[in-house]
Amino acid sequence: MPRPTGPPIGLALTRTAKAVSRAFDDALAAAGGSLPAWLIMISLKTRSLGNQRELAEAIGIRGATLTHHLNTMEADGLVIRRRDPANRRIHQVELTDRGETLFRQLAAAASTHDQRLRTGFSDEEIATLEQLLRRLQHNVSGEAHDRASRSDA
Amino acid sequence: MPRPTGPPIGLALTRTAKAVSRAFDDALAAAGGSLPAWLIMISLKTRSLGNQRELAEAIGIRGATLTHHLNTMEADGLVIRRRDPANRRIHQVELTDRGETLFRQLAAAASTHDQRLRTGFSDEEIATLEQLLRRLQHNVSGEAHDRASRSDA
DNA sequence: TATTGTTATACTCTATAACTATA
DNA sequence: TATAGTTATAGAGTATAACAATA
Numbered sequence: 001m002p003r004p005t006g007p008p009i010g011l012a013l014t015r016t017a018k019a020v021s022r023a024f025d026d027a028l029a030a031a032g033g034s035l036p037a038w039l040i041m042i043s044l045k046t047r048s049l050g051n052q053r054e055l056a057e058a059i060g061i062r063g064a065t066l067t068h069h070l071n072t073m074e075a076d077g078l079v080i081r082r083r084d085p086a087n088r089r090i091h092q093v094e095l096t097d098r099g100e101t102l103f104r105q106l107a108a109a110a111s112t113h114d115q116r117l118r119t120g121f122s123d124e125e126i127a128t129l130e131q132l133l134r135r136l137q138h139n140v141s142g143e144a145h146d147r148a149s150r151s152d153a
Numbered sequence: 154m155p156r157p158t159g160p161p162i163g164l165a166l167t168r169t170a171k172a173v174s175r176a177f178d179d180a181l182a183a184a185g186g187s188l189p190a191w192l193i194m195i196s197l198k199t200r201s202l203g204n205q206r207e208l209a210e211a212i213g214i215r216g217a218t219l220t221h222h223l224n225t226m227e228a229d230g231l232v233i234r235r236r237d238p239a240n241r242r243i244h245q246v247e248l249t250d251r252g253e254t255l256f257r258q259l260a261a262a263a264s265t266h267d268q269r270l271r272t273g274f275s276d277e278e279i280a281t282l283e284q285l286l287r288r289l290q291h292n293v294s295g296e297a298h299d300r301a302s303r304s305d306a
Numbered sequence: 307t308a309t310t311g312t313t314a315t316a317c318t319c320t321a322t323a324a325c326t327a328t329a
Numbered sequence: 330t331a332t333a334g335t336t337a338t339a340g341a342g343t344a345t346a347a348c349a350a351t352a
Contacts, residue, residue, distance in 0.1 A: 008263055009267055009282065009283065010173070010177055013173055016286040016290045020166055020290065023293035034342095062343075064313085087309095088350080088351060091311065111161070114162055119292045125285065126162055128281065128285070134165075215321060234334095236328095
């Protein structure tokens with residue numbers, strides 16, 4: 001069983017992720033939003049999603065958690081849910097005008113945040129970082145590991 | 154106001170961080186721990202910290218939040234807190250034998266997780282990743298940005 | 307019965323404010 | 330008064346289990 005060559009990369013990643021995520025949360029909050037709301041809106045705008053389950057999966061949360069956020073967002077007048085006439089089990093989620101406005105504000109905040117993140121990085125370095133991140137994600141998101149492979153229920 | 158050159162790096166980072174953090178949380182939980190407990194223990198083991206405030210800062214949480222975790226850990230028999238005879242305001246935190254045992258188990262789990270993360274990465278790529286992460290963290294952890302610079306309270 | 311989504315409930319992590327103990 | 334830490338309380342995000350609606 002070979003040991004890691006250097007200091008745990010997971011620890012460095014955890015620390016950076018915490019600091020960067022917190023900064024991003026703060027930026028979104030200052031613009032009147034939140035990370036889940038932003039992820040939901042960006043998914044609604046950029047992807048063609050069939051149902052809420054796909055939406056939840058795209059964001060990395062469970063269906064009930066998505067419902068929770070949609071309830072808040074609907075109460076805030078950001079989205080409306082209406083049933084699909086063709087299959088009334090499906091609730092179609094749409095941004096309201098107010099939702100569109102907030103989306104643009106959050107997009108601006110995210111852009112500003114991104115420029116702050118990119119400070120001192122060349123385009124090539126950003127590309128390298130993106131590639132490394134993708135590979136990291138792949139390494140953990142592949143097959144479930146041992147712990148989950150035995151089903152005793 | 155220049156716009157980002159490519160897709161938001163913050164979004165990619167958020168997604169990767171979420172997936173990797175979740176996998177790490179799961180690994181620690183499977184070993185009988187949690188992320189905060191692990192961060193606390195690793196700080197106790199590797200750093201010489203004067204007081205709990207420094208410990209909290211090292212982990213990136215507030216003092217009251219640290220107390221909360223220490224309460225749980227003490228109830229679980231992982232740490233003990235005793236007052237410094239020289240300055241009885243200071244509570245010295247120490248790992249118990251049971252805490253040491255769990256620390257080793259979590260270290261093993263973290264190591265396994267790290268090897269999973271490193272899959273397919275060369276040492277050079279890991280070094281590059283570490284450097285990029287450090288720079289990202291620096292970009293957000295520096296001076297507070299605009300939002301916070303006007304004090305109206 | 308299977309699918310889609312919601313409701314009810316609870317857990318974890320975090321935070322702020324008020325408090326106690328010590329100096 | 331200032332410093333170290335705790336307690337009380339709250340809020341955000343997430344999850345599972347049970348439920349309702351629709352097919």
